[in-house]
Amino acid sequence: MAEERDDDRPFTRIVTGGRRPEWTGAAVNVPVWRASTVLYDSVAEMRARPHDTHHKPYYGRRGMATQWSLADALTALEPGAAGTLLYPSGVAAVATALTTVLAPGDELLMVDSAYEPTRAFCDGPLKRMGVGTRFYDPCIGAGIAELIGERTAAIFMESPGSITFEVQDVPAIVAAAKAAGVVTLIDNTWATPLLLPVIEQxxxxxxMALTKYVVGHSDAMLGSVTAAPGLWQRLRQTTHAWGQCASPDDAFLGARGLRTMGVRLKQHEASALTVARWLAERPEVARVLHPALPSCPGHDVWARDFRGASGLFSFVLRGGDDAARTAMLDGLRLFGLGYSWGGYESLAIPADPERMRSAVPWAAEGPLVRLHIGLEDPDDLIADLAAGLERFTAACQPS
Ligand SMILES: Cc1ncc(COP(=O)(O)O)c(C=O)c1O
Structure with missing residues (x-):
């Protein structure tokens, strides 16, 4: 059994992480332990156990070795982290992380480019809890210090934003937050800790929405929160209080996906860059919003902080309307129309950021399309998009 070592590099850690011999037995992988009920040897043991249930079978909701193994493997990718907990979806992870750090009367600073259900959680349940949210410009950087007020308790980042791809200056925002005694949270689904380990920052x-790159095969819903030491106990208490847990079958799929995430991400990155650069040269395309291209807001920050790019980006069409964009998308052969991303297959969606903005209005030359570039041959994907752009142009012509 390959032993975990602190000086192992990230691509080694995703292979060795969480594979404790007492959890794997003689097998390579930790099996699926399905359990609600856990049995104890004696009443004395029952009474002793609840005081420290981490990594000890207690009751199914607290997980078994299948969930702990994936959680530990994720912690191993974040130097400086105290631990990770799993959730039934990425949205459940976002909601639990926010309620771990917020109380009635607090104010939250939320990035304006946040994933729409994250926004909705602020405008709905958090508002009803008495927590106010102020949305801020994703490119604000150190300027966030001016927004921090008496009631500000937390700053939430998502970098890059998963529709409009502004890259945030995480070190500058963290420095301003620490100076003011405010906690920071990030949705790190796009980069994963392989491309941006954030706890050490x-x-x-x-x-993370593990549903995306960690699961990697579009067949399970799963989320995670990884905590720095100062918030680990509070995260555990809040998670248990909300009754949050993830199924062992889904955790197994997450662990299976994680082991190959390094090589998959490299291919997603290479193919997405090929497609993005091709799109950037097309006359029908006004702008490509890909963090690795200079046309993307925050590109310099990406080049400074990230170890690479994943496979999700957007482009803005030059002119045209929703009907012309629909003509392009409806005829795609290899790109599925679906709201997710991070799987092995390519996907496309129409997105309208103007509906999701309040701090910085969205202005663009035409409608926006978001692509997830999967593991198909990028030349085939380009041919599919070329035919789509022809349909777009035809739909833009006056009849
Ligand atoms: C950036 C981002 N965060 C969180 C989520 C939510 O994840 P889930 O669908 O697993 O709830 C998504 C889903 O699309 C996402 O794109």
Whole structure:
């Protein structure tokens, strides 16, 4: 059994992480332990156990080795982290992370480019809890210090934003937050800790929709929160209080996906860059919003902080309307029309950021399309998009 070592590099850690011999037995992988009920040897043991249930079978909701193994493997990717907990979806992870750090009367600073259901959680349940939210410009950087007020308790980042791809200056925002005694959270689903380990940069809670690149095969819903030492106990208490847990079958799929995430991400990155650069040259395309291209807001920050790019980006069409964009999307052969991303297959969606903005209005030359570039041959994907752009142009012509 390959032993975990602190000086192992990230691509080694995703292979060795969480594979404790007492959890794997003689097998390579930790099996699926399905359990609600856990049995104890004696009443004395029952009474002793609840005081420290981490990594000890207690009751199914607290997980078994299948969930702990994936959680530990994710912690191993975030130097400086105290631990990770799993959730039934990325949205459940976002909601639990936010309620770990917020109380009635607090104010939250939320990035304006946040994933729409994250926004909705602020405008709905958090508002009803008495927590106010102020949305801020994703490119604000150190300027966030001016927004921090008496009631500000937390700053939430998502970098890059998963529709409009502004890259945030995480170190500058963390520095301003720490100076003011405010905690920071990030949705790190796009980069994963392989491309951006955030806990060592001083972020307190890092959230991922494991549904995307970690599961990687579009067949399970799963989320995670990884905590810095200062918030680990509070995260555990809040998670248990809300009754949050993830199924062992889904955790197994997450662990299976994680082991190959390094090579998959490299291919997603290479193919997405090929497609993005091709799109950038097309006359029908006004702008490509890909963090690795200079046309993307925050590109310099990406080049400074990230170890690479994943496979999700957007482009803005030059002119045209929703009907012309629909003509392009409806005829795609290899790109599925679906709201997710991070799987092995390519996907496309129409997105309208103007509906999701309040701090910085969205202005663009035409409608926006978001692509997830999967593991198909990028030349085939380009041919599919070329035919789509022809349909777009035809739909733009006056009849
Ligand atoms: C950036 C981002 N965060 C969180 C989520 C939510 O994840 P889930 O669908 O697992 O709830 C998504 C889903 O699309 C996402 O794109």
């Amino acid at each position: 001083g972020v307190d809670l890092s959230v």
